[in-house]
Amino acid sequence: MTNKELNFPNEYSVLVTGGAGFIGSNLCEFLVQNGNNVICFDNFATGKIENISHLLKIENFKLLEGDIRNLEDCIKACTNVDYVLHQAALGSVPRSIKDPITTNEVNISGFLNMLVAARDSKVKRFVYAASSSTYGDSKGLPKIEDVIGKPLSPYAITKYVNELYAEIFSKTFGMETIGLRYFNVFGRKQDPNGAYAAVIPKFVMQLMKHESPNINGDGSYSRDFTYIANVVQANIKALSTYKKEALNTVYNIAFGERTSLNDLITALKDYLSGYDPKIKDIKTTYGPLREGDVPHSLASIQKAKDLLNYQPTHNLKEGLKEAVSWYWDNLE
Template identity: 55%
Template sequence: MQPTTDQTGRITAASFLVTGGAGFIGSHIAERLLAAGARKVRVLDNMTTGHFRNIAPFVNHPRFEYVQGDIRDITACNTACKGIDFVLHHAASGSVPDSINDPITTNNINATGFLNMLVAAHAAQVKRFIYASSASIFTDNQTTPLAGLPGNPESPYAVSKYVNELYADVFSRLHGMETIGLRYSNVFGQRHNPLSEYAAVIPKFVMQLIKHESPVIDVDDEYSHDFIYIDNVVQANMLAVLTTNAKAVNQVYNITFEERTSLNQLAKYLREFLSSFDQSIAGVKIMNAFTQKHNVHPYAYIQKSKKLLGYNPSYSLRDGLLKSAGWYWAYLPRFVEEAVTKKQQRQQVAAVSA
């Protein structure tokens, strides 16, 4: 997406706060805003799942600021929002199993932390509050995504994301705040958090193929996934910042590519692309061991995102995998090792303080 001169002016004049900006999606947004000439890009993160290596490419940029802080702390949120025009709120606990094991922590971060950010952004009179929601608010009810309505959330994580949408809506109606929610499906690409459940099958298959182990497909081809490449997600965030269409504001959008891919097809793409780094990967067999019938998850439709926001995703799954295969090959094994160590450290701290 090439911004027009007018749009470039809007970005160069503005200051941005990206919460969770040391994570996968947030770091890409921060990087793109800096490249587009943003007057200031501030990241607020507590490094739970984020990492300095994600912000390393731009940490010394003169218009970049890193603030270590926790969105559960309203003072940290107030400080981070000072002098900010646009908030792009991405800090969250993104794990569905963690939310089932410890719903209180997920609620504190994803619901209370979200509310803290909304209150702080309102007090700082920011121009617009853009936030990450999730396609997980849809269940297997086929009609709700089409209507844009949430189904019955299946986890405390999904509830927290739905609560975000409700709070944003009520703040826009009560206080005239401009908010835009972006419901991502399964995001993948460079800096993918390997322990995220989103698109988790991609790092899993990559690691197996790198070790010459066969990916095992235990579901039939009807069970397909809705993957989205990170550049499409960044485009949606840029459009949410830039839109001057009054009808596009105070809305929630599905952000995906509108493409369903079977796990078989995904494994074949990965085998093809990774074999350009190690030819013997081409000979690794993909095993089919169909043992279970899963619910087919609903399709998230993007007509509204296209019409109101001008969203026009340009990378299919295949395009995105082609662009990111080199990164997965070169960096994923180290990312996995570090993420596992970090998770163990978090569990040890939690066990000691319990």
């Protein structure tokens, strides 16, 4: 979907927190191409300068290094900004279990700082990254926005608290907020390295190195994998909607299909073997389940379709084809 089709006016300035991260940098790139003035706000805890280096010389792009845990930094970032796309967070269920204090400081205190700064700067709308982890132990499929369970990790708690704070700021201060519950986003610029890497880039890197990808469990767990182009579309449509009934609520952002980890590995080997035939024969290994993992995840995206006119353009296979091509050219 092109910039013109998404119809977001280019006269607006947009702050992207976590703008050097995976999702944030893709949003920055899209908005810069659309002609918007873009402020990328990042402390580079998980973001990478390489993700935005090609934007640094562009006139309508500005990098502001700072930390959302510092209110003064947030106030500076929000000054003279029309819209906020809040992507800054510490992701990963395992990381939150290992270090719940830092996860809480960034994801809750940092989120609150950004809400306060956006409110005081009279930002037009605050769109933020929510998470499918909010569904917790809810067993029903597909996941519907107003039916959630108990959180299964500190990370899930923080993302649910974000939704509660956004709702209170909407009701109390009249702010326009929209939360986007992402479901297993993947695609270009997603980091394959580190202990908390997402499964798709991690598996790709292992396969490219002729290493056996390791699955936690027996591979039957399933996810609604969501290509980055769909997530960019959802954010821009959340910025541009004029429907009052679309505001001050949360949406599932996914494709609406689930794939087991075993089937994911098979698809990755199929696509990667087009570059290196030896990858086809690499065996998968299996390990213990991870604490806090949800067995199955599948989103209903009907609400986003109805109220945001969200129309995902890439299913898993289409997304993997584009992603694998990018990984092959950019991973060493």
